[in-house]
Amino acid sequence: MxxxxxxxxxxxxxxxxxxxxxxxxxxxxxxxxxxxxxxxxxxxxxxxxxxxxxxxxxxxxxxxxxxxxxxIPARLHGRRGEARVEIMLNRAEGGGLWHALIRNARRLRPGDTVAIEGAEGCVARVVERDGGSALLDFGPDQAALAAALEQAGEVPLPPYIHRDGKPGAEDVADYxxxxxxxxxxxxxxxxxxxxxxxxxxxxxxxxxxxxxxxxxxxxxxxxxxxxxxxxxxxxxxxxxxxxxxxxxxxxxxxxxxxxxxxxxxxxxxxxxxxxxxxxxxxxxxxxxxxxxxxxxxxxxxxxxxxxxxxxxxxxxxxxxxxxxxxxxxxxxxxxxxxxxxxxxxxxxxxxxxxxxxxxx
Structure with missing residues (x-):
């Protein structure tokens, strides 16, 4: 330094x-x-x-x-119509609400719904957005959200750890x-x-x-x-x-x-x-x-x-x-x-x- x-x-x-x-x-x-x-x-x-x-x-x-x-497997991929967004869950706010960091967040507006890829039936509603972050409502069923995360979520490895494709099973244990x-x-x-x-x-x-x-x-x-x-x-x-x-x-x-x-x-x-x-x-x-x-x-x-x-x-x-x-x-x-x-x-x-x- x-x-x-x-x-x-x-x-x-x-x-x-x-x-x-x-x-x-x-x-x-x-x-x-x-x-x-x-x-x-x-x-x-x-x-x-x-x-x-x-x-x-x-x-x-x-x-x-x-x-x-x-x-938790906090990195999710979603769609609002044809627009794709990447969601990084950040903090649970209770009652199914999550503060999240969003890549391509400019495509989202309050009231929009985002379908989570790879987790059939899992939808998040945009409650509010502030720059590159948003408050998302996944609904009150926490068990359903946990199952969706296990099904579709990715281990959120830091950006300086490089993988060809998604993190593998080894990273799930290592991290x-x-x-x-x-x-x-x-x-x-x-x-x-x-x-x-x-x-x-x-x-x-x-x-x-x-x-x-x-x-x-x-x-x-x-x-x-x-x-x-x-x-x-x-x-x-x-x-x-x-x-x-x-x-x-x-x-x-x-x-x-x-x-x-x-x-x-x-x-x-x-x-x-x-x-x-x-x-x-x-x-x-x-x-x-x-x-x-x-x-x-x-x-x-x-x-x-x-x-x-x-x-x-x-x-x-x-x-x-x-x-x-x-x-x-x-x-x-x-x-x-x-x-x-x-x-x-x-x-x-x-x-x-x-x-x-x-x-x-």
Whole structure:
């Protein structure tokens, strides 16, 4: 990444850019999943480790916060008359309503109906449209919609993962985490893709506890930041849930002086959305649009397991806020030089929080 201006001068999206050879964009996960590499980023150090080393990097009593969202086959193709549209379901609004991102959305008007290809009888009515997004009504029969998605929907792989034709059966399995329970995400919480039964057993043996939260990842996670000032970027709302049990587990760890380790940026954003000023976490269920940029004061999360993120993305800005802009610049330069694998199917990193007033 280019040199960033001294904190706290205005942020620039270009400060979060870096050069990445295309060959380093992973097109499939490591096999087995827990054989991926892990770059440890701490106080003045970079360590090349492996995902299976994670238990040794944590202390007994630390808590991993994991996201149990389950990816749904959210990409649909439809027709309004002769016009074809691509629908990316983004967020369930209840009662059969879905906020969706639409390719070729200019062909749609409120009141139009769209027939879903490959799912006989499945029709969506356009309730409203706003630019490239729309509110669609699939009707109140949720079981029928779920069946239509299984029949006609596609796994919504990110645009940088290339396939000849539709994603195959292997991707259906690969793009789902070991924690996946609650359907609703249109993108995987990819840090969790590294976890296996073997790794979980090692973490249990080490005395690492787990708290499970939910954030249904929306299609907005793929949207680039196009504005020169990242603060002008709009982040889509996503539904999340922190149960009383999860809040209690996190709060007990904090009271004991243990660390709270978020597995993925989704788990971090969910936890921070529910955090109080004193760092304790309250039960929470609802929408979050928490947008974390350098200068954000983290309240509850001490460490973060995460993959390597796209240039100029909100997630690269988040990890820079967490671990320090200069530190992350060095980490990404090291990862490129050492040919780590990047993005959703790529390698991981373990970041420790930097609480200084400048992006160290």
């Amino acid at each position: 280019p040199d960033a201006p001294p904190f706290p001068t205005p942020l620039r999206t270009g400060d979060f850019d870096y050069d990445l050879p295309e060959r380093l964009i992973a097109q499939a996960p490591a096999r087995p999943r827990d054989s991926a590499r892990l770059l440890v980023v701490g106080d003045g150090r970079l360590e090349d480790r492996g995902v299976l080393d994670l238990p040794a990097m944590l202390d007994p009593g630390d808590v991993l916060v994991v996201n149990d969202t389950r990816v 789902q985490t070991i924690f996946a329970e609650r359907p609703g995400a249109v993108a995987a919480p990819t840090a969790s893709l590294h976890f296996t039964d073997q790794l979980l057993a090692a973490l249990d043996a080490r005395g690492i506890r787990r708290a499970t939260v939910t954030l249904h990842v929306g299609a907005g996670t793929f949207l680039p930041v196009r504005e020169d000032d990242p603060r002008a970027h709009h982040i889509h709302q996503e539904w999340c849930d922190v149960s009383p049990e999860a809040a209690d587990t996190i709060n007990q760890a904090r009271a004991e002086g243990r660390r709270v380790v978020a597995v993925g940026t989704t788990a971090l954003r969910t936890t921070e959305s529910a955090a109080r000023e004193d760092g304790t976490v309250a039960p929470f269920r609802g929408l979050t649009d928490l947008y974390i940029l350098p200068g954000y004061r983290f309240r509850a999360v001490d460490a973060l397991v995460t993959n390597f993120h796209l240039p100029k993305s909100t997630l690269l800005m988040l990890v820079s806020a967490f671990a320090g802009t200069r530190r992350m610049r060095a980490a990404y330069a090291h990862a490129v030089a050492q040919e780590y694998r990047f993005f959703s199917y790529g390698d991981g990193s373990l970041l420790f929080r930097c609480d200084q007033d400048s992006p160290a």
